[in-house]
Structure formats: C-alpha cells, structure tokens
Amino acid sequence: MRRIDALAVAGALVVVVTIVLAAAAPALSPGDPIKNALLERLTPPTWGREHPLGTDTLGRDVASRLLHGARVSLVVGFSAVLLAGVVGVGLGLVSGWYRGWLDDLLMRVGDVQLAFPLLVLAVGVLAVLGASLLNLILVLGVTGWITYARIVRGEVLTLRERDFVAAARALGATDAWIVSRHLLPNVLPPITVVATFSVARTIIAEASLSFLGLGIPAPEPSWGAMLDEGRNYITTGWWLALFPGLAILLLVLGINLVGDWLRDVLDPRLERGL
Amino acid sequence: MRAFLLRRLLHAVFVTWGVVTVVFFLVRLTGDPTFFLVDQSATQEEVAHTRAMLGLDRPVVVQYADFLAGAVRGDFGVSIREKRPAMAMVLEHFWPATVELAAAALVLSTVLAVPLGVVSATHRGRPADHLSRIASLFLQSMPSFWLGIMLILLFAVVLGGLLPAYGTGTWRHLVLPSVALAAAPLAQNVRLVRAGMLEVLGQDYVRTARAKGLGERGVIYRHALRNAALPVITVTGLSLGFMLSGALIIETVFAWPGMGRLIVQAVPGRDFPVIQAGVFVFALVFVVLNVVVDVLYTVADPRVRLT
Numbered sequence: 001m002r003r004i005d006a007l008a009v010a011g012a013l014v015v016v017v018t019i020v021l022a023a024a025a026p027a028l029s030p031g032d033p034i035k036n037a038l039l040e041r042l043t044p045p046t047w048g049r050e051h052p053l054g055t056d057t058l059g060r061d062v063a064s065r066l067l068h069g070a071r072v073s074l075v076v077g078f079s080a081v082l083l084a085g086v087v088g089v090g091l092g093l094v095s096g097w098y099r100g101w102l103d104d105l106l107m108r109v110g111d112v113q114l115a116f117p118l119l120v121l122a123v124g125v126l127a128v129l130g131a132s133l134l135n136l137i138l139v140l141g142v143t144g145w146i147t148y149a150r151i152v153r154g155e156v157l158t159l160r161e162r163d164f165v166a167a168a169r170a171l172g173a174t175d176a177w178i179v180s181r182h183l184l185p186n187v188l189p190p191i192t193v194v195a196t197f198s199v200a201r202t203i204i205a206e207a208s209l210s211f212l213g214l215g216i217p218a219p220e221p222s223w224g225a226m227l228d229e230g231r232n233y234i235t236t237g238w239w240l241a242l243f244p245g246l247a248i249l250l251l252v253l254g255i256n257l258v259g260d261w262l263r264d265v266l267d268p269r270l271e272r273g274l
Numbered sequence: 275m276r277a278f279l280l281r282r283l284l285h286a287v288f289v290t291w292g293v294v295t296v297v298f299f300l301v302r303l304t305g306d307p308t309f310f311l312v313d314q315s316a317t318q319e320e321v322a323h324t325r326a327m328l329g330l331d332r333p334v335v336v337q338y339a340d341f342l343a344g345a346v347r348g349d350f351g352v353s354i355r356e357k358r359p360a361m362a363m364v365l366e367h368f369w370p371a372t373v374e375l376a377a378a379a380l381v382l383s384t385v386l387a388v389p390l391g392v393v394s395a396t397h398r399g400r401p402a403d404h405l406s407r408i409a410s411l412f413l414q415s416m417p418s419f420w421l422g423i424m425l426i427l428l429f430a431v432v433l434g435g436l437l438p439a440y441g442t443g444t445w446r447h448l449v450l451p452s453v454a455l456a457a458a459p460l461a462q463n464v465r466l467v468r469a470g471m472l473e474v475l476g477q478d479y480v481r482t483a484r485a486k487g488l489g490e491r492g493v494i495y496r497h498a499l500r501n502a503a504l505p506v507i508t509v510t511g512l513s514l515g516f517m518l519s520g521a522l523i524i525e526t527v528f529a530w531p532g533m534g535r536l537i538v539q540a541v542p543g544r545d546f547p548v549i550q551a552g553v554f555v556f557a558l559v560f561v562v563l564n565v566v567v568d569v570l571y572t573v574a575d576p577r578v579r580l581t
Contacts, residue, residue: 111285112292115515115557119522123541124297124549127304204417208523211419212538224417231423231527235431242427245420253415 011257018251022070031061033068034219042237054239056229062239065221066247072215072222073251076136077203083141085195088148089187093179095149096156103153110146118143119208126214133216136209140202147198148191155187189266196259200252207248223248282568286561293557297550298341302334307354307544328354341550350554351547355540360547364533364555371442372532375525376517378452383459384510391467391502392494395475406464413461418520422454422527440529451528455520459513463506470502477501503574511567515560 021028030050031037037059045054045062053062095103113121122139129135159165160183168178209215210224218225223244230240308325316324325331329340344351350360394406413421429450430439438447474480475498483493522534529535533552540548 108288108292111289112296115289115293115560116296116553119519120297120537120549120553120556121300123538124300124304127541128300200415207417208419211417212523212526227417227420227423234423234427238427238431241420241423245416245424248420249412249416253411256411256415 005261007257008261011254011261014250014254015258018070018254019074021067022074025064025067025071029061029064029067031055031064033060033064033221036060042233044237045239053243054237056226056240057233057237062226062243065226066223066243069221069223069226069244070247070251072133072210072220073203073206073248076133076140076206077199079137080140080144080202080206081195081198083137084144084198085148085191087141088145089152089184089191091145092149092152093156093183093187096153097160097175097179097183099157106149107153110149113143113146118205119212122205122209123212123214126209131214131217136206136215139209140205144198144202147194151190151194152187155190156183159183159186193259193263193266196255196262200255200259203248203252203255278568279565282565286565289561290554290557294341294345294550294554295338297553298338299334301544301546301549302337304541304544306330307546310543311354345550345554350551353548354545355543355548360545360551363548364536364551367531367533367536368555371530372518372521372525372534374448375451375455375521375530375532376514378448379455379459379517380510380514382452382456383463383513384506387460387463387467387506388499391464392471392499394464394468395471396494398472403468406468410461410464413457416457418454418458419523419527421457422451422524425450425454426528442531451524451530454527455517455524458520459510459517462509462513466505466509467502470505471498474498474501500574504571507567507570507574511563511570514563518556518559 025033030052037055040051040055040059041057043051043055043059045052051061051063053066055061056065091106095106121143125139126135129138165178165182168182173181206215206222207224207227210222211228213225213228215222215224226244227241230237230242230244233240306325308321308328308330311328312321312324322331329337332340341351348361350364352358353360353363356363390406394403397403426439429435429437437449439450441447471494480493480498483497484490488497518534521530521532522538524530525532525535526538533555537549537552540552
C-alpha cells in the first residue's frame with residue numbers, strides 16, 4: 001500500500017507541475033511560441049542555450065511551444081470530461097430512476113454511439129463545426145457521456161430498491177430530492193475514478209485529433225499538432241517528434257497513477273487494470 | 275441460445291442502422307462535394323448538372339430512402355472521387371490490409387499477454403512483476419501514433435533501415451505498425467490476466483489441484499488460467515473494436531493502405547459514399563465481434579447461460 005501511495009504522490013506531482021508550468025507558460029517560455037524565425041530553423045536541442053529543446057521547421061522554440069501546448073491538453077482534457085460527466089451522470093440518473101421508454105431510448109443511442117469509431121465521429125463532427133478549442137471540447141465531451149450514463153444507471157437500478165430509498169419516500173421525499181440527495185452521493189465515488197482515467201484518455205484523443213489536423217488551428221501550439229509536424233522531419237529533426245510525445249506520456253502517466261490510487265481508495269470493487 | 279442469438283441479431287441490425295443513419299446525415303452537414311468536382315469557372319448550370327448527376331439535388335429524405343434501399347443490397351453508391359463502387363473500394367482496403375494489421379496486433383496483444391500476466395502473478399511483488407507492471411503503465415499512457423513514430427525513428431532511421439517505415443508487402447512491413455497498434459491493448463491484457471490469476475490462485479480448487487500432486491505448470495495453465503480468461507475475452511473483443519478505430523491513425527502514420535486511411539482521406543474530400551460504406555463496415559465488424567464475445571463466454575465458462 002505504501003508503495004502505491006508513493007507512486008500516486010509522484011503522479012499527482014507530475015500533474016500539478018504540468019498545471020503550474022502551463023499557467024506560467026508566457027513567463028517561463030524562452031522564446032515566442034508562434035513567431036517565425038526562419039534563420040534559426042531546425043536548431044538541435046542544447047542545454048543551457050537559447051533553445052534547450054531546439055527549434056522547429058519555422059524556427060520557433062520547441063520548449064515554448066510545449067509549455068503553451070500543455071494549456072490545450074489540460075483545458076480540453078478536463079473540460080471535456082467535466083462536460084461528459086455532467087451530461088452522462090444526469091442522463092444516467094434519469095434513466096435508472098424513471099426507466100421506461102426514455103431509458104430504452106438513451107441506452108440504444110448509447111449502443112449506436114459505441115459501435116461508432118470515435119475518431120470517425122469526431123472527424124465528421126469537426127468537419128461540420130470547424131476546428132476550434134471549443135468544438136474540440138464539445139466533440140470529445142459529447143462522445144464521452146455514455147460511459148458515465150451506463151455506470152450511473154447500473155448503480156441506480158440497484159440503489160433504487162434499497163431500504164433507505166423506500167424510507168426517504170415514506171417520509172414524503174420528492175423524486176428530485178431522492179435522486180440528488182440520496183442517489184447522487186452514492187454514485188460519485190466510482191464516477192470519480194472513471195473520470196480520472198477519462199481525462200488521461202481524452203488528452204490522448206485530443207492529441208490524436210490534432211495529429212490528424214483537426215485540433216485547434218495552426219499556428220497555435222498543441223502537442224498533437226507538433227507531433228504531426230515532427231513526423232515529417234524525423235530524419236532531420238528527431239527532437240520535434242520526441243519531446244511532445246514525452247510530454248503527453250508524462251502527463252497521462254501521472255493522471256493514470258492518480259487514478260489507480262483513487263480506485264484503490266474509493267472503489268475497491270472496480271476491477272484492477274480497468 | 276437460439277432466442278438469445280435472434281435477439282442479439284436484431285440488436286446488431288438496429289445498431290448498424292443507427293450508425294449508417296447518423297453518418298448519412300452527418301456527412302451531408304459537412305457541405306456539398308459538388309464544388310470539388312467542377313472547376314472554378316463553372317457556370318451555375320454546370321454546377322447544377324453535376325449535383326444532379328450525384329443525386330444531391332433531390333430532397334434529403336428521398337436520398338436517404340434511396341441510400342437505405344441500396345445499403346441492404348450492399349450497394350453504397352459510387353465514389354465521388356474515383357467513380358468506382360464505394361463498397362468495393364472499402365473492401366479492397368479492408369481485406370487484406372486492415373484485417374492483416376488488426377489480426378497481427380490482436381495476436382500480439384493476447385498471445386504475449388498470457389505468459390506475461392501469468393509470470394507477473396506467480397512472481398507477485400518480485401522484480402519480474404514490478405517490471406511488467408511499470409512497462410504496462412507506460413504502454414497504456416502513450417499515444418499509439420507516437421509510439422509508431424518512435425519505432426520508425428529507432429528502426430528505420432537510427433538503426434539504418436532495419437525495418438521498413440512505410441508501405442506494405444512483406445511481413446517486415448507489418449512489424450512496426452502492428453506493434454504500435456498492439457501496445458496499449460497488450461498492457462491492458464497483461465494487467466487483466468495478472469489480476470484474474472491472483473484472484474484465482476487463492477481459490478480452493480487450485481489448492482486441491484496442488485494437493486493431488488499436479489505440477490505447477492498444470493495447476494496454472496489447466497486449472498487457473500481458464501478461469502482467469504473471462505475478463506480477457508471481454509476486453510479483447512472490445513479492444514478489437516478499439517484496434518479498428520486505432521487503425522485509422524496508425525494506418526495514417528505508416529502509410530498502410532487500409533480502410534482507416536481510406537476513410538481519413540475521404541472525409542476532407544467529402545466522398546460521401548466511401549465514408550458511408552467504410553463506417554458501415556466498421557460498425558458491422560464491431561457488432562459481430564460483440565456477439566462472438568458473448569458466445570465465447572459460454573465456451574470459456576460453461577456456467578454462463580445465454581438467455
């Protein structure tokens with residue numbers, strides 16, 4: 001147990017440090033993340049110099065772009081999961097509590113959505129809406145609701161038969177009161193665990209979409225888009241593809257470690273290795 | 275069993291219908307492909323003529339009815355770009371390229387997961403276990419396409435072309451993309467096998483098997499593993515769906531001529547029939563896999579009854 005805690009602390013530290021670095025990006029950046037400096041293009045990384053992680057094909061400082069790119073990953077990751085969580089928990093509560101046709105409809109919609117390759121759906125929706133930070137959050141948020149809805153619905157279906165619900169009803173509690181005061185607190189622990197892992201997965205999904213050119217439009221830096229640029233210069237500028245990927249790996253690893261710990265603490269029933 | 279299969283079949287048809295319907299309307303919202311086909315100086319009559327040839331001048335409801343009538347016969351129309359039947363194009367890319375890639379990744383991610391997970395469980399708390407858990411954590415935390423790029427960097431660039439980075443043809447072309455695609459599901463499977471084995475190894479029947487003098491290998495592979503297999507079957511079924519989806523991006527990274535890359539390229543070109551046919555095949559494979567997973571349950575665990 002103690003070893004797991006140490007890993008969780010390390011994970012939390014990575015996440016916190018990333019958030020601080022992202023927040024302080026303008027102050028910490030050694031260079032301008034957007035302005036071109038064509039004379040300095042493809043400078044290899046040198047520690048202690050002006051460009052510690054090198055420059056890209058337009059001469060922009062890679063370290064600065066990484067710091068600013070962290071903002072996109074974090075904002076999209078957390079906002080999209082928040083959106084998916086609120087929508088999914090809400091619909092799951094309604095679905096499990098009232099059952100009936102609404103329940104059937106929502107679960108069938110969910111089935112269809114799960115059979116849809118997420119990337120195809122996202123590619124299609126972003127092609128309609130246009131690529132922007134807000135649309136990225138919307139797409140990744142809306143495609144994520146079904147996981148939460150299913151878990152919450154399953155929990156509510158068993159909770160609603162429990163004595164404390166019958167007792168609350170006997171005392172004259174309204175549906176809204178029972179759902180919000182009695183059911184919601186009971187479903188929050190497993191949801192917190194799932195949401196934590198979802199942030200990690202959403203950050204990877206955002207990077208994938210940016211990699212395919214559907215993220216926030218250039219020249220605004222994002223880790224996925226940086227990887228897309230780096231992929232084409234793999235023989236001449238290995239650092240372009242290495243560092244953004246390492247950044248994603250570290251942040252996602254940190255979040256997953258926190259998630260592992262949360263699962264052990266909050267919801268021992270959840271399968272390990274989910 | 276028969277009633278179960280019938281119900282699942284109906285459900286599968288419903289899900290597939292839902293997916294093609296969503297994609298039908300979704301692609302029409304992305305805009306009109308007519309302008310990609312006529313040159314800039316085209317007159318309004320020429321544009322209208324092209325649009326009529328594509329059948330896009332008709333009311334959407336009529337287009338949809340026509341689309342459904344064709345789809346049940348396997349006719350998804352003609353590719354706007356290539357002027358060939360869209361379904362034929364999708365199937366050419368699906369078989370063998372995408373199937374080859376997905377199958378190789380599936381074999382890698384399951385066949386390797388069993389020994390790794392078993393060793394991790396039987397050596398719990400020892401270096402082999404720690405190593406496998408740390409490796410799993412890392413593999414699950416990296417984007418597959420970045421792993422792909424790093425594999426290209428290592429094997430095709432640094433090691434001077436030990437393995438080819440792009441293209442298809444020999445088994446050597448298959449190595450890097452399938453490893454990139456298999457990494458995350460492999461890590462997940464190792465963790466599942468480990469967790470399942472740890473749970474099972476404490477059970478009475480394992481003690482009985484040991485007590486009657488069965489060798490450790492027999493205990494693990496004949497008695498324990500079979501009972502630890504259920505979660506792996508579920509996740510493998512799901513991860514095949516994931517792999518098809520992941521193939522979208524891995525195929526793009528490795529210029530693998532599969533269905534995923536075909537769809538990614540068809541979206542910006544608004545090649546509606548190709549997108550529709552491709553997503554239909556995706557959904558169909560996914561729902562069929564889900565039924566197969568359910569049936570495999572009964573094989574792995576006779577206590578499971580399908581009702």
